[in-house]
Amino acid sequence: MNNRIYPCEFCDTEQEQVEQRVTLTMQRNGRWYIFENVPAKVCPNCGHRYYDGPTLLRLEQMIRDNSDDLRPVEAWAFSLPT
Numbered sequence: 914m915n916n917r918i919y920p921c922e923f924c925d926t927e928q929e930q931v932e933q934r935v936t937l938t939m940q941r942n943g944r945w946y947i948f949e950n951v952p953a954k955v956c957p958n959c960g961h962r963y964y965d966g967p968t969l970l971r972l973e974q975m976i977r978d979n980s981d982d983l984r985p986v987e988a989w990a991f992s993l994p995t
C-alpha cells in the first residue's frame with residue numbers, strides 16, 4: 914500500500930479519504946441486495962464513497978452465485994393517487 918492521496922472527484926478537498934466499512938445496496942435483476950461491512954474509501958468532505966474493483970467484482974460474484982450470505986430484499990413501490 915502506498916500513501917498517495919487521491920483527490921476526490923466530486924469536491925476539491927485535499928483531505929485524504931478514510932477507509933471505512935459501509936453498507937452498500939445494489940440492484941440486479943429487479944432485486945435489491947444489501948451488502949454490509951463493505952470496505953470503502955470515504956471522502957471526509959462530501960461523503961462520496963469509492964470502492965475498489967476487486968471488491969465490486971466480489972459482490973457481483975456473490976450475486977451470481979446466489980451465495981447463502983446474501984439476503985435479497987423485496988422492494989416495494991407505492992404510487993400515490995393524483
Ligand SMILES: [Zn+2]
Pocket residue numbers: 921922923924925926956957958959960961
Ligand atoms: Zn469529496
